[in-house]
Amino acid sequence: MEFKAIPSPCFVLEEQLLVRNLELMEFVQKEAGISIIVALKGFAFYDSFPLVAKYLKGGTASSLNEAKLVYKKLKSKPHTYCATYVPSEFKQLLKCSSHLTFNSLSQWNTWSKQALKSKKCKHFGLRVNPGYSEIETALYDPASEQSRLGIPRNKFGDQLPEGINGLHFHALCENNSFTLEKVLDSFSALYDPFIKQVEWVNMGGGHLMTKEGYDILHLIQVLKAFKEKYPNLKEIILEPGSAVGWQTGVLKSTVLDIVDNGGKTTAMLDVSFTCHMPDCLEMPYKPKVRVGEQENGKYKYTFGWIRAVWQEILWMDFLLVKN
Ligand SMILES: Cc1ncc(COP(=O)(O)O)c(C=O)c1O
Known part of the structure; x- marks a missing residue:
């Protein structure tokens, strides 16, 4: 399709580039003997899910709607982790999920009776704080002492609660395999007796293995070493x-007007940071702007938004075209 024919605004996904990423992930799965599932929090482009499903082993959901999307579009049962389960949704999540993970012992105590009666879902896990991360933005650091995400070691107790057969941590954010290795050292040091008792461990997201320069062979080596250390694990x-x-x-956008007030020139766009690139406000990321025909960048504009159109959450390059 010619670029000009693509509507604006539009998230444009190039299929061959996605396939390249998926092939690499498939290689890791096969070589390391592990499962990779897609986290809808980071990639929710559901029209591509039939393609994703050819390479990955399903998806992880953090809400009922995400769980339904995994079920419908990836055609598999989601691994579900919600920081807290909403009473009106729990029954449905239990019915459609293959794995359910709980963020605290009190959440497990609240739902365990109902969960253990289920004939459909048999994998129940606890999210733990692995005690190490290299995330500098405090808001996103799930391994800090005060983190609300995951049970810290001193609250875990000495026995794995009955019915729990998996452990989960999420402590990476765009990190490499060397950071994963350190997180695993800390996770093993803190939870070793429990890892030996469970059937599965979910190492969360943040493994940016498709980034140029990521040492894939080292990742495979780290995962294999963990598997060898814990032969009891049926699934990683x-x-x-x-x-x-x-x-x-890219996210294609169009400049619809140029406003020049008080010495400040603002390009008025048909996208907004709030709706199209929320992480640019929270994290904050800075989008790379590719200015269509003006590639050599003569523009010096502030970008202003006009209207909110979509709510798709996705991080991508930002491609701007002149109206
Ligand atoms: C529990 C959990 N799993 C997976 C992910 C996906 O992380 P990423 O998109 O960085 O790989 C996140 C992101 O916040 C998460 O919180």
Whole structure:
């Protein structure tokens, strides 16, 4: 399709680039003998899910609607982790999920009776704080002492609660395999007796294995070493989101007006940071702007938004065309 024919605004995904990422992930799965599932938090481009399903082993959901999307579009049962389960949704999640993970012992105590009666879902896990991360933005650091995400070691107790057969941590954010290795050292040091008792470990997301320069062979080596250390584990799961869609496309936008007030020139766009690139406000990321025909960048504009159109959450390059 010619670029000009693509509507604006539009998230444009290039299929061959996605396939390239998926092939690499498939290689990791096969070589390391692990499962990779897509995290909808980081990649929710559901029209591409039939393609994703050919390479990855399903998806992870953090809400009922995400769980339904995994079921419908990836044609598999989601691994579900919600920081807290909403009473009106729990029954449905239990029915459609293959794995359910709980963020605290109180959440497990609340739902365990109902969960253990289920004939459909048999994999129940606890999210733990692995005690190490290299995430500098405090808001996103799930391994800090005060983190609300995951049970810290001193609250875990000495016994694995009855009915729990898996452990989960998520402590990476666009990190490499060397950081994963350090997280695993800390996770093993803190939870070793429990890892020996469970059947599965989910190592969360943040594994940016499709980024140029990522040492894939080292990742495979780290995963294999963990498997050898814990031969009791039937399944090791990674759930990256960003790595799936990493550099697979652009967000096309159009300059609809130029406003020059008080010495400040603002290009008025048909996209907004709030709706199309929320991570640019929270994290904050800075989009790479590719200015269509004006590639050599003579523009010096502030970008202003006009209207909110979509709510798709996806991080991508930002491609701007002159109206
Ligand atoms: C529990 C969990 N799993 C997976 C992910 C996906 O992370 P990423 O998109 O960085 O790979 C996230 C992101 O916040 C998460 O919180």
